[in-house]
Amino acid sequence: MTLETKKSVFVELGKFLSQFSENESAARADVLHNAAFFDNFEKLIHLSQSHNGWYTPEQVYFAIQSWADALTEENISKWLSKYSSDFDSAQSDSKTVALILAGNIPLVGFHDFLSVLITGNKALIKTSSNDQHLLPFLAKYIIAVNPEFENKITFAEGKLENFDAVIATGSNNTARYFEYYFKDKPSIIRKNRNSAAILTGKETNEELEALGEDIFRYFGLGCRNVSKLFVPKGYNFDTFFQAVFKYQDVIHYEKYANNYDYNKAVFLMSNFKLLDNGFLTLKEDSSYASPISSVFYEFYENVDALKKRLTDDSEQIQCIVSSNLTADSIAFGETQKPQLWDYADNVDTITFLLTTK
Known part of the structure; x- marks a missing residue:
C-alpha cells in the first residue's frame, strides 16, 4: 500500500x-x-x-x-x-x-x-x-x-x-x-503531564473566556487542559472569574459536581485558603496537577525567572498557554485543538516509527 x-x-x-x-x-x-x-x-x-x-x-x-x-x-x-x-x-x-x-x-x-x-x-x-x-x-x-x-x-x-x-x-x-x-x-x-497558563493581567475578556475552554473542555481530564495558572504578584482574580462564568453549567453535570464538592471539602478541612466561584476553586499551590474542578496558581515577579522555571520543569508540562511569552506558546482557547504535528510530550512519533529497527 x-x-x-x-x-x-x-x-x-x-x-x-x-x-x-x-x-x-x-x-x-x-x-x-x-x-x-x-x-x-x-x-x-x-x-x-x-x-x-x-x-x-x-x-x-x-x-x-x-x-x-x-x-x-x-x-x-x-x-x-x-x-x-x-x-x-x-x-x-x-x-x-x-x-x-x-x-x-x-x-x-x-x-x-x-x-x-x-x-x-x-x-x-x-x-x-x-x-x-x-x-x-x-x-x-x-x-x-x-x-x-x-x-x-x-x-x-x-x-x-x-x-x-x-x-x-x-x-x-x-x-x-x-x-x-x-x-x-x-x-x-x-x-x-499537565498544562499551564501564564497571565500578565493585560488579557482581554475574550482571551480569558477562551482560557476557560482550555480549563473546562473534557471536564479538565486531559493532559492539555490548563490545571495551573501563573499570575503576577497582586493579580486580581475577579476579571478571570467574570470571564469564565459562561462555563457555569459544568456544575450541573453530576460527576463534575461530586468532584467539586469533595475536593472543596478536602481543601477546607485542611484549612487551605481558596478562591471559589461556585463551580471552580483556585488554590495557591506549587504543583502542576490539580484535581478536577480546581486550578492551582502561583504568583511570579519576573517573567525571565518564570520561563527558566518552566524550562526546568518541562518534563511535567504538556503545553503552555500565553500571549507568546514562551517559545511554542499556545494561544488562549487552543489547547484542545492540536495539529497532527503537535506530538504528545514533544516526542516525534513518526520519526520513532520510521527509524526503529
Whole structure:
C-alpha cells in the first residue's frame, strides 16, 4: 500500500467524521459507506456516556470534530512532508507496534493509531477500559474503505504478545511498570503531564473566556487542559472569574459536581485558603496537577525567572498557554485543538516509527 493510498483512506475518514455535530448530524452523499456506518456511529456517540460517564455527547462530538478538522489532505500532507526520505527507506520494514492507550478523553489514542498505520506498520492495540468502543468502530470504517488494513489492525483482549515496539500511555506509576516490562523493546512511554497558563493581567475578556475552554473542555481530564495558572504578584482574580462564568453549567453535570464538592471539602478541612466561584476553586499551590474542578496558581515577579522555571520543569508540562511569552506558546482557547504535528510530550512519533529497527 503506497503512502498516497494510506493518506487517502484517512482523508475519507475525516470526511466521514465531519458529518457529525452536536447541533445537527447530517449524512452527505459524497461520503463512502454511510449506509453501513452513519446511523450506527450516531448511536454510539450517544451511548458513549453509558460506557464512560465523562464521555457526554458534547465532549464526544467535540473530539470527533477536532479529528475531522485534522484529517484533511492538506493537513496530512503538511504533517508528513518532512519525513519523505524516511518513508522511502522504511517501506519494506513493517513492524508490529503495541499501543497501550489511555482513556481519559475520547479518542485520546487516535494519533498513535494513525501514526502506526500511516507509516506502514501493524497496530496491536490495547484499549483503555474507559474507551473501548470509539476507536474499534473507526477501525472498521477504515477497513471498509480499504480492506488491506484488515491485517494491519488487531485489538488485543488479553496479554500483548508478538510485537516489535511499544507506545504506552499511563500514569507515573504505570509508566514505571511499562519501563520495566518493555525494557527490551524500543518504546515511547508517556507519563503524567499537565498544562499551564501564564497571565500578565493585560488579557482581554475574550482571551480569558477562551482560557476557560482550555480549563473546562473534557471536564479538565486531559493532559492539555490548563490545571495551573501563573499570575503576577497582586493579580486580581475577579476579571478571570467574570470571564469564565459562561462555563457555569459544568456544575450541573453530576460527576463534575461530586468532584467539586469533595475536593472543596478536602481543601477546607485542611484549612487551605481558596478562591471559589461556585463551580471552580483556585488554590495557591506549587504543583502542576490539580484535581478536577480546581486550578492551582502561583504568583511570579519576573517573567525571565518564570520561563527558566518552566524550562526546568518541562518534563511535567504538556503545553503552555500565553500571549507568546514562551517559545511554542499556545494561544488562549487552543489547547484542545492540536495539529497532527503537535506530538504528545514533544516526542516525534513518526520519526520513532520510521527509524526503529
